Each structure stands twice: as C-alpha cells, then as structure tokens.
Amino acid sequence: MVGRAVGGARRQRSRGQQPQFRGFGGGDWTALEPGQWHPRAGDFVVKRAARRRRRRRRKRLKQVVTRGVWPFSPGSVDISVLEIAHVCLHRRRTTDKPSINASEIQRFSDFPLSKKTLKGLQESQYRVVTEIQRQTIGLALQGKDVLGAAKTGSGKTLAFIVPALELLYRQQWTSADGLGVLIISPTRELAYQTFKVLRKVGKNHEFSAGLIIGGKDLKEESERIHHINMLICTPGRLLQHMDETSYFYASDLQMLILDEADRILDMGFADTMNAIIENLPKKRQTLLFSATQTKSVKDLARLSLKDPEYVWVHEKAKFSTPATLDQNYVVCELQQKVNMLYSFLRTHLKKKSIVFFASCKEVQYLFRVFCKLQPGLPVLALHGKQQQMKRMEVYTCFVRKKAAVLFATDIAARGLDFPAVNWVIQFDCPEDANTYIHRVGRTARYKEGGEALLVLLPSEEKGMVEQLAQRKVPISEIKINPEKLTDIQKRLQAFLAQDQELKEKAQRCFVSYLRSVYLMKNKEVFDVFKLPLAEYALSLGLAMAPRVRFLQRVQKQLCANETASGTDQLEETEQNENALTLVNEETVEKCGTNFSGKTSVNKTKEKQRRKEAEECSVSSGSAEESGESEDESKEVSEEEEKEVHVPNKGPNSESMQFFEDDDDDEDDTEGLDLLTVKQRDVFGVEAKDNPAPGIFWQPPAVGGACCCGELLVKKKGEALENVSLLLVRAQVSPSTRDENGK
Numbered sequence: 001m002v003g004r005a006v007g008g009a010r011r012q013r014s015r016g017q018q019p020q021f022r023g024f025g026g027g028d029w030t031a032l033e034p035g036q037w038h039p040r041a042g043d044f045v046v047k048r049a050a051r052r053r054r055r056r057r058r059k060r061l062k063q064v065v066t067r068g069v070w071p072f073s074p075g076s077v078d079i080s081v082l083e084i085a086h087v088c089l090h091r092r093r094t095t096d097k098p099s100i101n102a103s104e105i106q107r108f109s110d111f112p113l114s115k116k117t118l119k120g121l122q123e124s125q126y127r128v129v130t131e132i133q134r135q136t137i138g139l140a141l142q143g144k145d146v147l148g149a150a151k152t153g154s155g156k157t158l159a160f161i162v163p164a165l166e167l168l169y170r171q172q173w174t175s176a177d178g179l180g181v182l183i184i185s186p187t188r189e190l191a192y193q194t195f196k197v198l199r200k201v202g203k204n205h206e207f208s209a210g211l212i213i214g215g216k217d218l219k220e221e222s223e224r225i226h227h228i229n230m231l232i233c234t235p236g237r238l239l240q241h242m243d244e245t246s247y248f249y250a251s252d253l254q255m256l257i258l259d260e261a262d263r264i265l266d267m268g269f270a271d272t273m274n275a276i277i278e279n280l281p282k283k284r285q286t287l288l289f290s291a292t293q294t295k296s297v298k299d300l301a302r303l304s305l306k307d308p309e310y311v312w313v314h315e316k317a318k319f320s321t322p323a324t325l326d327q328n329y330v331v332c333e334l335q336q337k338v339n340m341l342y343s344f345l346r347t348h349l350k351k352k353s354i355v356f357f358a359s360c361k362e363v364q365y366l367f368r369v370f371c372k373l374q375p376g377l378p379v380l381a382l383h384g385k386q387q388q389m390k391r392m393e394v395y396t397c398f399v400r401k402k403a404a405v406l407f408a409t410d411i412a413a414r415g416l417d418f419p420a421v422n423w424v425i426q427f428d429c430p431e432d433a434n435t436y437i438h439r440v441g442r443t444a445r446y447k448e449g450g451e452a453l454l455v456l457l458p459s460e461e462k463g464m465v466e467q468l469a470q471r472k473v474p475i476s477e478i479k480i481n482p483e484k485l486t487d488i489q490k491r492l493q494a495f496l497a498q499d500q501e502l503k504e505k506a507q508r509c510f511v512s513y514l515r516s517v518y519l520m521k522n523k524e525v526f527d528v529f530k531l532p533l534a535e536y537a538l539s540l541g542l543a544m545a546p547r548v549r550f551l552q553r554v555q556k557q558l559c560a561n562e563t564a565s566g567t568d569q570l571e572e573t574e575q576n577e578n579a580l581t582l583v584n585e586e587t588v589e590k591c592g593t594n595f596s597g598k599t600s601v602n603k604t605k606e607k608q609r610r611k612e613a614e615e616c617s618v619s620s621g622s623a624e625e626s627g628e629s630e631d632e633s634k635e636v637s638e639e640e641e642k643e644v645h646v647p648n649k650g651p652n653s654e655s656m657q658f659f660e661d662d663d664d665d666e667d668d669t670e671g672l673d674l675l676t677v678k679q680r681d682v683f684g685v686e687a688k689d690n691p692a693p694g695i696f697w698q699p700p701a702v703g704g705a706c707c708c709g710e711l712l713v714k715k716k717g718e719a720l721e722n723v724s725l726l727l728v729r730a731q732v733s734p735s736t737r738d739e740n741g742k
C-alpha cells in the first residue's frame with residue numbers, strides 16, 4: 001500500500017500535478033522505512049519519523065524516570081524494562097554531571113565510562129591515561145567545549161574518541177538517529193588512522209562509523225552516509241557531501257571534533273571550515289586538538305567553541321618536543337645531500353626511517369633512483385599524487401615493516417602514528433618550526449625513543465636554528481664525516497643516460513625543489529638565488545641544469561627594478577626583496593582565517609580549491625596533502641604559472657629546454673615492484689658495508705651526552721668544529737660499531 005501510494009505521488013508530480021494522497025490515516029506512515037519518501041511531509045522519512053519515534057519514546061521514559069508513571073499499555077511496549085532501567089541510570093549520570101577531579105585520575109577506569117568503552121580500551125591495551133587524556137576527557141564528559149594541545153605522540157586521539165563514544169552511548173544513539181559525531185582531519189591518512197582507532201576502541205558499541213575521504217567513490221559514500229553515526233572525514237570531501245548529497249543531514253549533530261586544527265587551516269581550509277561550521281547546529285559540543293598552538297587555531301576556536309576550557313599540557317615544559325627525542329642537524333651543501341642520504345641509509349639498514357622532502361616531484365624522482373640503487377632496505381614513497389589506494393597500501397606496508405625507509409612529503413608530517421620509527425630525516429628544511437615539530441613527532445611517540453636529523457644548507461642554518469631555539473627545540477649540530485660519504489653521482493648519471501623518462505623526472509625534481517624554496521615565506525632562511533644550481537643538477541645525475549622559466553622571469557624583474565632605481569647597491573637589494581615578497585603576496589593567497597560573514601558552500605569550495613592549489617606551491621607539497629585528485633593537480637600547475645607570471649609556452653626558439661613544474665599524473669610506482677625491494681645482499685655490498693662506519697660522529701667528550709654510533713659531532717663554534725673533524729678521523733674504529741654502523 002505504501003509503495004503504491006508513493007509511486008502514485010511520484011507519477012502525479014512528474015505530470016506536473018499536485019500529488020493527492022490517500023490511505024495514510026491511522027499512523028500508517030510510521031511504518032515507512034528510513035530513506036523512503038514521506039508523501040505528506042514531502043520529505044524523506046528518515047529524519048522526521050525517526051525523530052518522532054524517538055521523541056515519543058523519550059517522553060514516556062521521562063515519565064517513568066521523573067514521575068514514576070508507567071505510561072505503556074500492556075503489549076504496546078517496544079522498550080524492555082531493562083532498557084528503561086539502563087536509561088534511568090545513565091540519565092542520572094548525564095544530568096548530574098559529576099565533577100571529575102583530573103588529579104585523581106590515573107587509569108581510564110577512574111573515569112565514569114561505560115563498560116563497552118572500557119572493554120574496548122582494555123582490549124586495545126590502553127589502561128593508564130596520558131596527561132592530555134587525564135586533563136581533557138573529564139572536561140569533555142561534562143559536556144564542555146575543549147581546546148587541547150599537547151606534544152606529538154602524547155595520545156590526543158583517544159582524548160577525543162573516548163568522550164565521543166560516551167556522548168552517543170549516554171544519549172542512547174541509534175542508527176536511525178543519524179549523524180551524532182563529526183571528526184574532521186586534515187589528511188586522508190590521518191582520517192584513516194583515526195578511523196582505525198575508533199573501530200578498535202568502539203568495537204563493543206553498536207554505533208555505525210564511516211570514513212569519508214577524497215579519492216573514493218562519491219556515489220557509494222552518498223548511499224551510505226545517512227546511516228552513519230560517527231563520521232570521520234577530510235574537510236573538502238565533507239563539504240562536497242554537504243553540497244551534493246541530498247541524504248546528508250547534520251542537524252542532530254552532538255559533537256564536532258577538529259583534529260590537527262592548525263594544519264586544517266594551514267592547508268587553506270579556512271573558508272571550507274567556515275562553511276561547514278555554518279551548516280552545523282549551534283547547540284553542540286566541540287573539541288579541538290592540535291600539537292601546536294597558532295593564531296589561526298585561536299581564531300577557529302573563537303568561532304567554533306563556546307566558553308572553551310583550554311588545556312595545554314606542555315605549556316610550561318622546558319622543550320616543545322618529546323624528552324625521549326634526540327635531535328641534531330647537519331649543515332650540508334645542496335649538491336652533497338643525495339650522497340649524504342644514500343650514505344646514511346647504507347649505515348642504517350636495520351632501522352625504520354622517514355625522510356621528508358619539500359615536494360612530491362623530489363619524492364617521485366629520488367624514490368625511483370633509490371630503488372634502482374638498491375640501498376639494502378625496503379624503500380617506500382608516500383605523496384599526494386599517488387592514487388588513494390596506493391597511499392593506503394604504502395601506509396599499511398610501512399606500519400608493518402620493521403626496517404624500511406619512507407620517502408614522504410609533509411602529507412606524512414602530521415598525526416600519523418607509524419610504530420617504532422627510529423629516525424626522522426628532514427632532507428629539505430621545513431617551512432617553519434611548527435612543521436619541524438610535527439615532522440620529528442613521527443618518532444619518539446608515547447614514551448618511545450627516537451632520533452631526528454635536520455639537513456640544512458649553509459644559507460638556511462642561522463635563520464632556522466634561531467627559529468627552533470625560539471620554539472624551545474633542543475637541537476645540536478653534528479658533522480658529516482666526509483670520508484664516509486659515498487658518491488653516487490656517476491651511478492645516477494648512468495641511470496639517466498639509459499632512461500629518458502627518469503631524466504625528465506630528475507628535471508622536474510630540480511625545478512620543483514627550486515620552486516618550493518622560492519615560494520617559502522621566510523626569506524631570511526630561504527633564498528633561491530643563493531643555490532648552486534649547476535652543482536645541484538649534477539648531483540641529481542643531470543649533465544646540465546635545466547633552465548627554469550619562473551626564475552628567469554623573476555631575475556628579469558629584479559634587473560628591471562635595479563636599473564630603474566639607480567640608487568646604491570644596498571637599497572637595490574632591499575627593493576628586490578620587496579619585489580619578491582610582492583610577487584608572492586599578490587599571487588599566493590595567504591591562508592588567513594576569515595570567519596566573519598556568510599560564505600556560500602559552493603563559492604567556498606571554489607575558493608578552497610584555488611587555495612589548495614596555491615598551498616601546493618607555498619608550503620611543502622600541501623596540495624598533495626589535501627588529497628586532490630590528479631586532475632585537480634593540473635589546476636595547481638596553472639595556478640603556479642600565474643603565480644610566477646610565466647608567459648604561455650610558445651614554440652621554443654631556444655635550443656635549451658625550459659622546464660616548468662608540470663604535473664605528471666602517473667603513479668610513480670608504476671612498473672616497479674617497489675614494495676618488494678627486499679633487504680637482500682644485492683651486490684654483495686651488505687656484508688661489506690654493514691660493518692662500515694657511520695657518516696656522522698659525536699664524540700662524548702664534545703657532545704657531553706650519548707654517542708650516536710660513529711656519527712655525530714656536536715658543535716659549539718668554529719674552534720670546536722675543527723676539533724670535531726679531527727675526532728671523526730681519530731675515533732672511528734670498527735670495534736665500536738654495531739651491525740648498523742652505530
């Protein structure tokens with residue numbers, strides 16, 4: 001009967017008539033299934049019917065709880081006595097909101113949590129709370145908005161997952177109630193990881209949870225989205241569903257969680273967040289978490305949180321990075337960086353390392369050549385130009401590996417929890433101290449130890465070291481032992497001579513690196529004109545440096561400025577710097593937070609896309625991080641062209657090839673069975689090289705503290721440097737090495 005009537009209504013509507021409904025008296029409509037069209041209401045039944053049923057049930061339960069009335073006639077009851085008792089108990093708990101004294105909390109079981117959550121926590125081996133969990137879970141359970149910040153690896157994920165589960169449990173949330181908790185993460189990988197933790201800890205609950213990220217089938221997601229109670233998503237995809245999915249409702253949302261909030265904003269999602277938040281009910285609880293506190297996070301907090309409790313557990317800590325993290329930097333010429341990386345890996349074959357690069361073209365090229373070089377341990381690559389499936393595959397593969405190296409862009413810098421990472425190497429200087437902190441946070445997580453190595457160019461050293469000192473990062477200089485550097489330039493040249501495609505990748509890598517340096521905001525640290533271009537090209541295996549259009553253009557501009565000004569040299573330089581800054585400011589839209597005024601969802605999306613594109617160039621491959629599809633990546637190139645005012649490519653009259661940082665859409669792992677580059681003794685080098693000494697050195701006498709194999713030399717000024725170099729030669733001895741060269 002229902003089907004007939006609904007079908008009739010559709011036919012009538014398609015004929016342009018006002019539908020006439022019959023046969024729906026006596027409350028028959030309540031039998032409609034969620035998702036079916038409700039003819040009288042002119043809407044889908046899912047929300048309204050479910051809401052009415054729930055309201056009626058709650059009203060009756062309230063009568064039981066508050067007045068002791070039994071309003072159900074025998075036989076008409078759809079609720080068991082046990083269920084009512086349960087609700088009574090929980091109502092009391094929720095309404096009473098017992099004050100929780102954080103200082104008395106040691107274990108999760110000290111919180112008033114449901115048995116289901118506690119069981120999930122125990123089964124996942126989570127018993128004792130961390131500091132951020134101790135301080136925030138209690139506040140969140142009491143219904144307060146919370147802004148939480150704590151060092152990397154301190155357990156922020158559970159600090160929001162536990163209250164989210166409890167909130168829905170206390171409200172007796174069912175699948176018919178729709179979306180109750182929304183968790184927004186900046187990257188797909190982080191969203192996926194959070195989803196896994198939620199599934200683990202919440203497995204005893206009946207709520208449905210969903211992961212909505214870019215790169216997956218939108219239609220399939222749309223069909224399921226209205227059944228989801230807890231949704232984990234990336235901002236772009238969420239907005240797309242808000243725009244395009246008719247089934248998507250967030251009107252009953254109880255809790256909004258913003259994870260790595262500052263990264264969401266850094267990636268240019270400020271307008272998107274603005275639009276998302278406008279589409280959410282005002283009456284809700286909001287939790288916002290980040291490892292670093294920035295102005296934009298505070299802006300976001302102002303907009304989305306009501307009278308929030310600020311929890312910054314490590315605010316007064318002496319250092320802003322984990323105490324178990326050993327941090328060092330080396331100053332290395334640009335043309336030596338690839339050699340240094342290879343030598344490092346050869347001496348750390350049994351370790352698990354992540355190497356961060358500034359752009360995905362660098363990752364693509366160096367990943368390929370390192371696979372060809374077969375350093376003796378598995379090499380993996382993670383960047384935003386990979387297909388989503390590949391990204392997941394690499395992520396899972398690296399999680400499982402005991403010894404491997406992952407070449408990554410900043411897509412892997414935030415929140416990702418790879419177990420037992422020994423080393424984080426920052427091959428390219430991070431954009432700022434915050435990015436540094438997040439990158440090194442991939443090691444030394446939850447009481448584990450770890451080591452971090454930052455590679456700086458001589459021109460980057462002063463500015464970056466100062467920034468790190470200001471952000472309370474304890475870092476010391478160590479020296480490369482030049483005798484231990486393996487030169488791989490000839491091998492790279494040989495590869496490129498045989499493989500035109502690889503050569504093009506090398507050229508793109510070259511341009512892309514220069515672009516990333518040029519677009520960095522901090523001109524005191526990053527100066528593209530100081531880079532030794534010819535030597536850098538050689539170190540990548542290229543016979544000559546490709547000509548880079550955008551640099552030529554900028555240089556011309558600078559020359560024009562110089563000629564026009566006619567003032568003394570010093571003033572000219574200042575003007576040039578200003579001109580550079582102007583080019584950036586005009587074309588690279590800053591991701592400032594503007595939360596005032598209403599923004600249409602569609603417009604915002606456009607804007608956000610543009611910003612994502614720009615962000616790709618501004619920071620270290622951030623458009624990749626936004627999880628854009630390959631088509632969208634093409635927009636990036638267009639934007640970049642505009643940015644640097646490069647004229648349209650016409651027929652090239654010059655003999656030399658020009659290179660722009662065009663996107664190549666292919667998956668860099670194509671044709672290569674990369675994940676199977678095994679730890680085998682490929683050229684018989686392993687046996688020979690394993691006992692080889694490391695490339696860094698840190699004599700205890702100088703560094704004072706531990707000696708990191710034969711690697712590192714801690715520095716304090718020029719005089720000590722010389723001493724250190726001597727020590728390098730004097731103290732390297734096979735007897736002090738282990739099999740990893742440490």
Ligand SMILES: Nc1ncnc2c1ncn2[C@@H]1O[C@H](COP(=O)(O)OP(=O)(O)OP(=O)(O)O)[C@@H](O)[C@H]1O
Pocket residue numbers: 125126127128129130133150151152153154155156157158290291414415416417441442445446
């Ligand atoms: N209470 C706990 N007991 C044991 N292990 C825990 C606990 N809380 C978190 N962990 C573990 O600590 C590690 C880091 O946790 P998590 O990823 O939540 O850190 P985070 O603060 O979000 O880090 P980041 O800022 O890098 O995102 C994870 O491996 C997690 O399983």
